[in-house]
Amino acid sequence: DTAVSQTPKYLVTQMGNDKSIKCEQNLGHDTMYWYKQDSKKFLKIMFSYNNKELIINETVPNRFSPKSPDKAHLNLHINSLELGDSAVYFCASSQEGIGQPQHFGDGTRLSIL
Amino acid sequence: AQTVTQSQPEMSVQEAETVTLSCTYDTSESDYYLFWYKQPPSRQMILVIRQEAYKQQNATENRFSVNFQKAAKSFSLKISDSQLGDAAMYFCAYRRGGGGADGLTFGKGTHLIIQP
Numbered sequence: 001d002t003a004v005s006q007t008p009k010y011l012v013t014q015m016g017n018d019k020s021i022k023c024e025q026n027l028g029h030d031t032m033y034w035y036k037q038d039s040k041k042f043l044k045i046m047f048s049y050n051n052k053e054l055i056i057n058e059t060v061p062n063r064f065s066p067k068s069p070d071k072a073h074l075n076l077h078i079n080s081l082e083l084g085d086s087a088v089y090f091c092a093s094s095q096e097g098i099g100q101p102q103h104f105g106d107g108t109r110l111s112i113l
Numbered sequence: 114a115q116t117v118t119q120s121q122p123e124m125s126v127q128e129a130e131t132v133t134l135s136c137t138y139d140t141s142e143s144d145y146y147l148f149w150y151k152q153p154p155s156r157q158m159i160l161v162i163r164q165e166a167y168k169q170q171n172a173t174e175n176r177f178s179v180n181f182q183k184a185a186k187s188f189s190l191k192i193s194d195s196q197l198g199d200a201a202m203y204f205c206a207y208r209r210g211g212g213g214a215d216g217l218t219f220g221k222g223t224h225l226i227i228q229p
Binding site for chain 1: 146148152155156157160163165202204216217218219221222
């Protein structure tokens with residue numbers, strides 16, 4: 001059983017399109033996150049949700065909108081895709097509590113043509 | 114803001130030897146957590162080891178151990194008896210203490226090459 005699963009694993013699309021990436025965790029965790037890994041492998045937090053509420057929203061264009069229908073799911077919707085959005089997007093989850101590690105999904109590689 | 118610095122973009126080690134990856138961080142917090150994650154070519158992010166800042170004892174996990182120097186804000190990872198499967202990007206990460214939903218702050222990573 002995959003603990004944190006993302007779909008799709010690969011996404012190739014044209015500039016200007018709208019796309020979504022889905023994330024589900026079956027670990028019973030309270031908190032979920034989205035990270036972006038750029039072409040130089042640098043990872044940066046984008047959003048975090050705790051029990052369906054947005055906690056962190058780093059400096060991310062408002063074309064990116066996370067949606068959490070329940071605490072096991074955190075989807076990422078991206079409008080009007082731009083070339084600079086090409087990256088690997090990782091979903092992660094952790095149990096609320098001091099110092100609990102984050103468990104990552106396998107990532108979604110988004111390529112904008 | 115917290116920053117994490119990994120000064121070695123790439124390291125190479127012979128199989129079965131020991132290698133140490135460096136990490137320094139900057140924070141004004143006294144309560145925090147440090148992690149090492151491994152990212153093999155498969156792209157997965159795998160937790161290698163975790164250290165609580167309030168613990169003086171260095172964490173160990175089998176062949177992996179850390180040298181945590183709180184005053185120097187240093188958190189290096191030692192891999193003993195290196196194996197081919199250890200080849201990967203290694204990321205050092207920081208998280209503020211106190212619970213909550215803080216994200217991890219990552220360093221830029223070190224690419225570890227294992228030579229047979």
